[in-house]
Amino acid sequence: MPETDCPSSVPFDRRTFLTRGAAGLSAAWLTAHWPAMVSAATHAHASAASPNPAKFEFFKPEEAVEVEAIASRIIPSDETPGAKEAGVVYFIDRALVTFASDSQKTYRAGLSEVQEILAEKFPAVRKFSAATPEQQDAVIESLSQDNTKKPASRRNRPNVGVQPFFETIRYHTIAGFLIDPDSDRRGNRGGVGWKVIGRDAGHVFQPPFGALDKDYSGWQPVSSEKK
Amino acid sequence: MTADKVQYQPSDEVDFVIIGSGAAGGILAKELSSNGFRVVVLEQGPYLTPSDFSHDEIKVLQEDLLTNHPKLQPNTFRKTPDEKAKPQRALVYGRAVGGTSNHFTANFWRFHEIDFVERSKVGVIPGTTFSDWPFSYAELEPYYTKVEWEVGVSGLAGASPFDPPRSRPYPMPPLPTKSNGVLFERAARKLGLNPFPAPMAILSQPRAGRSACVNCGFCLAFGCEVGAKSSSLASMIPLAEKTGHCEIRPNSYVHKIELDSRGRAVGAVYFDAKKTVHLQKAKAVIVSANGAETPRLLLLSASSQFPNGLANSSGYVGKNLMLNSGGISLGVFDEQLNDYKGFAVSRILHDFYELDAQKVGFYGGGGLDARFDMTPINFAAGGGLPPDAPRWGKKFKEAIAHNFTRTVEVFSHGTSLPVENNSFSLDPELKDAWGLPALRMTYKDHADDIKLARWLNEYGLQILDAAGAKQKWTYPIEEQQFAVHLLGTCRLGSDPKTSVINADHRTHDVKNLFLCDGSSFVTSGRGQPTMTIEALAFRAADRITALAKRGDLNA
Numbered sequence: 001m002p003e004t005d006c007p008s009s010v011p012f013d014r015r016t017f018l019t020r021g022a023a024g025l026s027a028a029w030l031t032a033h034w035p036a037m038v039s040a041a042t043h044a045h046a047s048a049a050s051p052n053p054a055k056f057e058f059f060k061p062e063e064a065v066e067v068e069a070i071a072s073r074i075i076p077s078d079e080t081p082g083a084k085e086a087g088v089v090y091f092i093d094r095a096l097v098t099f100a101s102d103s104q105k106t107y108r109a110g111l112s113e114v115q116e117i118l119a120e121k122f123p124a125v126r127k128f129s130a131a132t133p134e135q136q137d138a139v140i141e142s143l144s145q146d147n148t149k150k151p152a153s154r155r156n157r158p159n160v161g162v163q164p165f166f167e168t169i170r171y172h173t174i175a176g177f178l179i180d181p182d183s184d185r186r187g188n189r190g191g192v193g194w195k196v197i198g199r200d201a202g203h204v205f206q207p208p209f210g211a212l213d214k215d216y217s218g219w220q221p222v223s224s225e226k227k
Numbered sequence: 228m229t230a231d232k233v234q235y236q237p238s239d240e241v242d243f244v245i246i247g248s249g250a251a252g253g254i255l256a257k258e259l260s261s262n263g264f265r266v267v268v269l270e271q272g273p274y275l276t277p278s279d280f281s282h283d284e285i286k287v288l289q290e291d292l293l294t295n296h297p298k299l300q301p302n303t304f305r306k307t308p309d310e311k312a313k314p315q316r317a318l319v320y321g322r323a324v325g326g327t328s329n330h331f332t333a334n335f336w337r338f339h340e341i342d343f344v345e346r347s348k349v350g351v352i353p354g355t356t357f358s359d360w361p362f363s364y365a366e367l368e369p370y371y372t373k374v375e376w377e378v379g380v381s382g383l384a385g386a387s388p389f390d391p392p393r394s395r396p397y398p399m400p401p402l403p404t405k406s407n408g409v410l411f412e413r414a415a416r417k418l419g420l421n422p423f424p425a426p427m428a429i430l431s432q433p434r435a436g437r438s439a440c441v442n443c444g445f446c447l448a449f450g451c452e453v454g455a456k457s458s459s460l461a462s463m464i465p466l467a468e469k470t471g472h473c474e475i476r477p478n479s480y481v482h483k484i485e486l487d488s489r490g491r492a493v494g495a496v497y498f499d500a501k502k503t504v505h506l507q508k509a510k511a512v513i514v515s516a517n518g519a520e521t522p523r524l525l526l527l528s529a530s531s532q533f534p535n536g537l538a539n540s541s542g543y544v545g546k547n548l549m550l551n552s553g554g555i556s557l558g559v560f561d562e563q564l565n566d567y568k569g570f571a572v573s574r575i576l577h578d579f580y581e582l583d584a585q586k587v588g589f590y591g592g593g594g595l596d597a598r599f600d601m602t603p604i605n606f607a608a609g610g611g612l613p614p615d616a617p618r619w620g621k622k623f624k625e626a627i628a629h630n631f632t633r634t635v636e637v638f639s640h641g642t643s644l645p646v647e648n649n650s651f652s653l654d655p656e657l658k659d660a661w662g663l664p665a666l667r668m669t670y671k672d673h674a675d676d677i678k679l680a681r682w683l684n685e686y687g688l689q690i691l692d693a694a695g696a697k698q699k700w701t702y703p704i705e706e707q708q709f710a711v712h713l714l715g716t717c718r719l720g721s722d723p724k725t726s727v728i729n730a731d732h733r734t735h736d737v738k739n740l741f742l743c744d745g746s747s748f749v750t751s752g753r754g755q756p757t758m759t760i761e762a763l764a765f766r767a768a769d770r771i772t773a774l775a776k777r778g779d780l781n782a
Binding site: 073074075076078080082095099137140144170171174175177178179180182183185193194196197198199200203204205206207208209210211212213216218219221222 | 281282283284285286289290383386401403404405406408409410412416421423424441442443444445562563564565566567568569603604606607608618619620621623624627628631632
């Protein structure tokens with residue numbers, strides 16, 4: 001069973017961000033902003049704590065099984081959680097009725113394409129989700145070769161509009177794994193994606209941050225004899 | 228909205244209507260209203276508050292919570308004027324109260340003395356409109372100081388041997404040093420360079436009722452939930468509203484500056500949220516809509532009096548666009564650096580601010596900084612990994628798990644030369660969601676800009692090498708097709724034939740029309756324009772106040 005989200009018992013929800021952050025704030029700032037902060041925290045907390053929807057909003061249940069199987073090859077579950085435990089399929093389902101509604105056809109056509117590749121490579125296997133991990137990887141490998149689209153440059157925004165299926169589900173799987181777990185997009189359940197990449201839970205940090213600033217003695221001018 | 232905020236009717240003739248509430252507009256609004264003038268600020272975007280901000284990368288980066296939306300406001304791009312421009316997202320800018328200052332990195336370097344007089348020093352550069360500014364660094368220095376103290380900049384005066392003179396130290400010490408700052412500092416010193424604590428428009432201490440930075444790590448491209456990033460929204464807008472005679476009117480999309488029969492501006496015509504058209508009357512109009520939308524508004528305001536666009540007798544409205552050149556080198560280290568925590572930049576260097584063209588073979592100069600500005604999805608999906616990294620599967624997962632906390636970027640930022648063909652203009656076919664001609668961007672880097680970017684990027688790699696990177700790479704330097712810094716498109720100057728505004732930011736052609744934002748720049752500086760946009764705005768506010776007080780706007 002995937003770890004269910006329990007944001008009230010783990011210290012990385014937005015409420016904690018806002019309340020802990022408040023400790024270092026000036027009284028004047030707090031007076032001005034406290035009502036808005038409480039309201040934002042309450043809202044975020046409520047959305048993070050609500051359970052998964054009983055029904056998918058876009059996928060048929062059998063489609064969801066296949067999508068989850070594909071996402072699980074992009075970010076597999078091994079010693080650490082993967083796309084499955086992060087609830088990526090729920091993220092994608094919601095994405096397809098919200099910001100990624102342009103990609104609905106891409107998914108329907110893409111799932112058929114996956115079935116076609118599977119039928120060609122492994123005629124005995126009926127569904128992608130029923131294939132072995134090795135067979136699944138062979139299908140994904142083939143799917144990912146179908147196009148040679150370069151990923152978007154980092155400084156640009158994510159590509160909008162229609163992309164090939166592999167690029168689309170790859171982006172959505174990553175996004176569903178690493179989205180702010182306090183958002184209402186249903187991804188990164190329990191913050192497992194952030195844990196995997198080593199991002200500490202929470203939104204307020206104090207220095208030292210990492211291995212080198214820990215022992216740093218402070219900025220000094222270059223001594224004059226060296227110049 | 229509290230009850231004491233003033234509201235004007237469009238039919239009220241206020242003293243100033245300011246178009247845009249960003250880095251420049253926010254300061255002008257605060258200064259002019261503090262000087263007793265009645266001001267209406269028309270902002271095309273919504274009035275968001277810190278509680279509307281979000282760390283949801285989809286909402287911010289893909290749904291454009293804070294920025295211009297490609298579906299509502301599509302644009303086109305081409306490299307040269309003989310091409311037909313194609314629809315393509317070519318620019319991003321802040322579209323909310325506070326403008327681009329909501330989501331900037333907050334690198335706040337002053338320009339140096341050379342930036343204002345470089346044409347005289349370097350000479351003619353063929354194929355460019357390279358020019359001096361109509362005033363010097365010394366003229367702008369008090370206003371840089373004003374930005375640091377009033378808007379809020381953290382830094383260490385005297386830390387860089389290349390810094391221009393200053394009249395006051397920074398009001399706050401630098402932000403904490405990040406691990407990538409330590410790496411960068413040690414490596415740069417090994418190479419004989421002079422790294423120093425980055426001046427940042429982010430509060431290192433609580434100030435003026437605002438929180439210090441809480442190091443949340445969602446900084447570049449995101450709005451600051453605690454008001455520590457010195458946006459206009461956090462710093463200037465509240466002060467403007469407090470005067471009791473400045474109204475910030477959001478969701479007001481100005482598409483025409485209205486003139487009377489004498490060719491004087493009488494106000495700004497805008498769509499409200501319901502697309503109803505209003506005319507806000509004013510004694511004078513100030514456009515601070517950014518380096519793309521300011522020239523577009525002038526071109527949209529063409530009339531029989533000004534058939535080539537308002538205030539465009541020079542033909543320079545929209546021309547001489549500069550984006551700043553530069554590149555990104557990346558390295559992966561053994562140590563867990565955790566640079567995802569905090570603001571982006573803690574160390575920079577200016578040793579290459581003025582390269583010797585005789586030695587390097589091209590004009591230009593720039594700065595380098597060490598940073599990590601990638602949020603988790605952006606990192607894993609958008610290019611945080613080396614180019615040969617696997618893109619899916621177990622090895623992909625291992626790569627993001629290892630590298631996210633161990634990657635350092637060295638950004639280079641440099642000059643762009645002004646080239647007349649590089650421009651924003653009106654697309655002859657494409658329209659936005661309001662039926663107005665879309666922005667068309669024409670841009671091809673000058674050859675020297677490309678050479679500079681490659682040179683700086685190579686140096687970035689050397690620094691990463693000296694820092695002990697286990698793996699390093701750069702993004703390839705290609706001709707730019709995506710604009711973030713929008714500079715030079717309505718430039719300052721004393722000659723009306725080769726500039727759009729004079730040293731008072733007054734258009735040469737219309738006496739009560741002023742422009743102030745990135746479009747005012749004559750040269751590009753070395754890549755961090757907002758500090759200078761804000762210093763210009765403080766200065767412009769003084770000049771405009773003086774003109775208004777002696778009745779020079781009415782005659």
